[in-house]
Amino acid sequence: MTRGDTVWARVYYRNATGEELRPVLTLMGPGGRTVELHCAPAAHDEPGTCETPRVPSPGPPGSATAVAEFAGAGPVEEAPLLLRAGSERAPGARG
Numbered sequence: 580m581t582r583g584d585t586v587w588a589r590v591y592y593r594n595a596t597g598e599e600l601r602p603v604l605t606l607m608g609p610g611g612r613t614v615e616l617h618c619a620p621a622a623h624d625e626p627g628t629c630e631t632p633r634v635p636s637p638g639p640p641g642s643a644t645a646v647a648e649f650a651g652a653g654p655v656e657e658a659p660l661l662l663r664a665g666s667e668r669a670p671g672a673r674g
Contacts, residue, residue: 581640587633588614588645590664595624599652600661604629606645608637 580587588606606614618629629647637643649662 581636581643582633584636585633586636586643587631588616588647588666589628589630590618590645590647591626591628592620592649593624593626594620597623601650601652601655601658602629603648603650604631604645605648606631606634606643608643610637612637 580589586606586608588604590602590604592602594600600620602618602620604616604618614631614634616629616631620627620629631645644666646663646665648660650658650660652658
């Protein structure tokens with residue numbers, strides 16, 4: 580998401596499983612600049628959001644991308660990846 584010269588990432592979720600989930604939201608800009616946020620969603624059926632801090636835009640509009648990953652419970656190396664969703668650059672965006 581962008582507003583003026585600020586950029587951030589947001590994911591909306593609903594955890595209807597009743598089980599622990601481990602979401603990670605990553606905002607990536609040009610030159611390897613990255614902001615990563617580990618969220619703690621409640622294990623109930625209410626909708627929620629996870630949002631990175633707002634940071635100065637690292638380049639022209641559309642130069643940043645975001646990825647949200649949701650993994651199951653358990654040891655990190657054994658937890659199943661349940662969902663990975665990413666943003667796409669706007670048509671005609673450079674960077």
